[in-house]
Amino acid sequence: xxxxxxxxxxxxxxxxxxxxxxxxxxxxxxxxxxxxxxxxxxxxxxxxxxxxxxxxxxxxxxxxxxxxxxxxxxxxxxxxxxxxxxxxxxxxxxxxxxxxxxxxxxxxxxxxxxxxxxxxxxxxxxxxxxxxxxxxxxxxxxxxxxxxxxxxxxxxxxxxxxxxxxxxxxxxxxxxxxxxxxxxxxxxxxxxxxxxxxxxxxxxxxxxxxxxxxxxxxxxxxxxxxxxxxxxxxxxxxxxxxxxxxxxxxxxxxxxxxxxxxxxxxxxxxxxxxxxxxxxxxxxxxxxxxxxxxxxxxxxxxxxxxxxxxxxxxxxxxxxxxxxxxxxxxxxxxxxxxxxxxxxxxxxxxxxxxxxxxxxxxxxxxxxxxxxxxxxxxxxxxxxxxxxxxxx
Amino acid sequence: xxxxxxxxxxxxxxxxxxxxxxxxxxxxxxxxxxxxxxxxxxxxxxxxxxxxxxxxxxxxxxxxxxxxxxxxxxxxxxxxxxxxxxxxxxxxxxxxxxxxxxxxxxxxxxxxxxxxxxxxxxxxxxxxxxxxxxxxxxxxxxxxxxxxxxxxxxxxxxxxxxxxxxxxxxxxxxxxxxxxxxxxxxxxxxxxxxxxxxxxxxxxxxxxxxxxxxxxxxxxxxxxxxxxxxxxxxxxxxxxxxxxxxxxxxxxxxxxxxxxxxxxxxxxxxxxxxxxxxxxxxxxxxxxxxxxxxxxxxxxxxxxxxxxxxxxxxxxxxxxxxxxxxxxxxxxxxxxxxxxxxxxxxxxxxxxxxxxxxxxxxxxxxxxxxxx
Numbered sequence: 052x053x054x055x056x057x058x059x060x061x062x063x064x065x066x067x068x069x070x071x072x073x074x075x076x077x078x079x080x081x082x083x084x085x086x087x088x089x090x091x092x093x094x095x096x097x098x099x100x101x102x103x104x105x106x107x108x109x110x111x112x113x114x115x116x117x118x119x120x121x122x123x124x125x126x127x128x129x130x131x132x133x134x135x136x137x138x139x140x141x142x143x144x145x146x147x148x149x150x151x152x153x154x155x156x157x158x159x160x161x162x163x164x165x166x167x168x169x170x171x172x173x174x175x176x177x178x179x180x181x182x183x184x185x186x187x188x189x190x191x192x193x194x195x196x197x198x199x200x201x202x203x204x205x206x207x208x209x210x211x212x213x214x215x216x217x218x219x220x221x222x223x224x225x226x227x228x229x230x231x232x233x234x235x236x237x238x239x240x241x242x243x244x245x246x247x248x249x250x251x252x253x254x255x256x257x258x259x260x261x262x263x264x265x266x267x268x269x270x271x272x273x274x275x276x277x278x279x280x281x282x283x284x285x286x287x288x289x290x291x292x293x294x295x296x297x298x299x300x301x302x303x304x305x306x307x308x309x310x311x312x313x314x315x316x317x318x319x320x321x322x323x324x325x326x327x328x329x330x331x332x333x334x335x336x337x338x339x340x341x342x343x344x345x346x347x348x349x350x351x352x353x354x355x356x357x358x359x360x361x362x363x364x365x366x367x368x369x370x371x372x373x374x375x376x377x378x379x380x381x382x383x384x385x386x387x388x389x390x391x392x393x394x395x396x397x398x399x400x401x402x403x404x405x406x407x408x409x410x411x412x413x414x415x416x417x418x419x420x421x422x423x424x425x426x427x428x429x430x431x432x433x434x435x436x437x438x439x440x441x442x443x
Numbered sequence: 444x445x446x447x448x449x450x451x452x453x454x455x456x457x458x459x460x461x462x463x464x465x466x467x468x469x470x471x472x473x474x475x476x477x478x479x480x481x482x483x484x485x486x487x488x489x490x491x492x493x494x495x496x497x498x499x500x501x502x503x504x505x506x507x508x509x510x511x512x513x514x515x516x517x518x519x520x521x522x523x524x525x526x527x528x529x530x531x532x533x534x535x536x537x538x539x540x541x542x543x544x545x546x547x548x549x550x551x552x553x554x555x556x557x558x559x560x561x562x563x564x565x566x567x568x569x570x571x572x573x574x575x576x577x578x579x580x581x582x583x584x585x586x587x588x589x590x591x592x593x594x595x596x597x598x599x600x601x602x603x604x605x606x607x608x609x610x611x612x613x614x615x616x617x618x619x620x621x622x623x624x625x626x627x628x629x630x631x632x633x634x635x636x637x638x639x640x641x642x643x644x645x646x647x648x649x650x651x652x653x654x655x656x657x658x659x660x661x662x663x664x665x666x667x668x669x670x671x672x673x674x675x676x677x678x679x680x681x682x683x684x685x686x687x688x689x690x691x692x693x694x695x696x697x698x699x700x701x702x703x704x705x706x707x708x709x710x711x712x713x714x715x716x717x718x719x720x721x722x723x724x725x726x727x728x729x730x731x732x733x734x735x736x737x738x739x740x741x742x743x744x745x746x747x748x749x750x751x752x753x754x755x756x757x758x759x760x761x762x763x764x765x766x767x768x769x770x771x772x773x774x775x776x777x778x779x780x781x782x783x784x785x786x787x788x789x790x791x792x793x794x795x796x797x798x799x800x801x802x803x804x805x806x807x808x809x810x811x812x813x814x815x
Binding site: 325335340341343344345347348349351352353355356358359362363365366368373376379380428430431432434435436438439440441442443 | 444445446697700701708709711712714717718720721722724725728729730731732733735736750754757758761806807809810813815
């Protein structure tokens with residue numbers, strides 16, 4: 052399908068028709084909660100026939116990754132059409148057909164640092180949802196201080212032998228592959244001597260252990276590597292230069308996390324909660340109403356900032372270090388949103404088996420937003436040093 | 444697109460360079476020391492550059508640019524604490540006049556562009572901006588009207604040649620009419636205010652001020668048609684000016700953090716201050732988006748711009764206040780001294796916060812637009 056043919060108005064008509072015919076009704080409920088996500092992967096079992104059908108249709112049209120090159124199965128859309136697609140999907144409240152760390156956190160590295168062969172080998176599997184990736188960065192002794200990695204990869208000629216432990220690896224127990232930062236030169240200082248390795252989770256010596264969180268869920272895992280053999284061709288980029296790739300990806304991840312917050316705070320969830328509370332309990336009290344006003348003002352403005360940065364990057368001025376601002380402001384805002392929704396729902400929200408039960412679990416989940424992908428404090432450090440130029 | 448065009452960036456650079464030479468903050472201090480609240484030389488220079496007529500159509504001798512361009516000028520003015528009648532005259536009055544009729548008001552618009560005629564808006568009657576509460580009355584008298592009432596906060600009144608007075612011409616809530624009245628008109632009494640930021644503002648008492656139907660801007664009982672876009676434009680550019688105030692204060696503060704030493708090191712090495720400075724910068728980035736968006740909305744879809752304008756003013760207030768308060772605190776004792784410029788930014792931010800609607804006023808508009 053060549054979506055770039057014709058005018059933008061034509062595209063809107065075509066995509067609207069296409070969605071009408073290809074997005075199953077069950078996938079049009081606007082559910083953006085954790086439980087409704089289609090992650091894909093070898094171990095994935097679809098929650099419904101509709102979810103499966105929606106993914107298949109979206110893959111054929113290239114809209115699981117709308118702006119990626121058509122050569123690898125992407126949609127090849129420009130930013131204007133991407134926006135139209137998002138508007139049209141929003142109009143019918145279509146769920147995203149596929150979400151994955153491969154799309155958000157890894158593929159940008161293939162697109163920028165990968166060889167043509169690597170792109171052809173890895174990207175289509177991500178786009179089709181065939182392979183589910185997880186990220187191995189943090190270690191027990193290297194949380195915010197990412198340069199302190201201990202997991203090592205020893206050179207054994209045609210392969211490396213990897214030994215060590217990663218932590219906070221989201222969904223490692225369900226992932227097919229992991230992209231990990233490993234130390235390939237132990238004599239080099241801190242960020243030097245780190246390489247970016249792609250490791251099949253089926254390899255002998257890889258094991259995972261889920262970590263139970265305050266919400267009761269176990270999205271994060273510990274991942275252990277016990278003398279795991281990894282072929283040398285699984286090295287992405289240059290040996291000992293993995294930090295360059297990781298830095299690039301962390302910038303992307305920050306944008307993704309803050310964009311996630313932005314997508315969620317489109318107002319629907321909070322607006323619905325407020326509207327219902329309004330009628331059930333005789334209106335919001337003035338303190339909550341005032342807090343919601345502040346939230347709305349900040350949320351709309353952060354949304355505009357995200358749009359401004361996208362426009363800037365379209366115009367060739369990348370956000371760079373300023374993505375730390377988006378991550379910081381976006382995640383703090385998302386936490387605030389859940390605080391407000393919990394407050395508006397009162398005691399009803401406290402019953403996790405009740406009608407609004409999932410909200411409490413999501414509320415607990417949001418507490419990680421300002422920790423994962425670099426804490427708020429690390430973001431402020433980055434801004435202070437790299438943007439304001441304050442002495443380190 | 445929420446990116447400035449090359450043309451807009453060039454305009455901004457030009458105005459910034461002009462002000463850096465013609466009216467830096469030291470100029471404001473020198474005028475303040477002399478008790479001056481006007482800077483006619485600067486206004487002439489701005490008129491020569493076409494800035495006074497930024498919103499005046501080209502047919503009426505203006506530059507015919509938009510609110511986004513006017514906002515960039517506003518930001519530069521705020522950053523340099525430049526004294527001008529720019530917002531009252533070039534933004535609010537020019538928008539009201541051209542909305543009423545660019546043909547009918549061609550001469551006035553030409554004079555605005557040339558820097559020869561300045562205006563002040565006489566709207567507020569209480570201690571808060573509240574355009575829905577107007578008691579000044581214009582009663583039919585002879586062939587025209589006779590105005591009686593009091594206006595509590597008229598910005599740039601002292602230097603203005605004409606006053607735009609909002610008055611009640613009927614008992615319905617929207618039976619309001621906008622009059623353009625010469626500042627020397629009999630029955631107008633200006634009581635100069637000792638403004639905390641050393642700016643020009645006055646209380647205005649109207650006692651049997653006689654005007655004719657020709658002094659009406661727009662139509663009788665239809666003040667909102669001309670005033671709404673004028674206020675939207677004024678609020679947007681004022682928000683942009685407040686961004687300039689925030690920028691000026693931030694520049695001073697971030698510089699001070701790098702220079703000032705305590706405990707043997709630059710105070711900018713202390714994480715407690717770094718994080719506050721970084722947070723301030725983040726808030727400024729977010730506010731800048733809201734201000735740019737308001738300018739774009741005013742230029743592209745003015746009918747729908749209400750939410751965007753209130754968002755810009757609310758966010759500009761939030762960041763300007765934060766920037767000046769943090770500015771004083773991070774400077775320590777010297778931030779409290781008159782010899783240091785930070786106090787000027789603090790005072791200016793407070794006055795701009797109140798003018799044309801404070802945070803609460805705009806937050807209520809946003810809440811109602813968002814349906815709660």
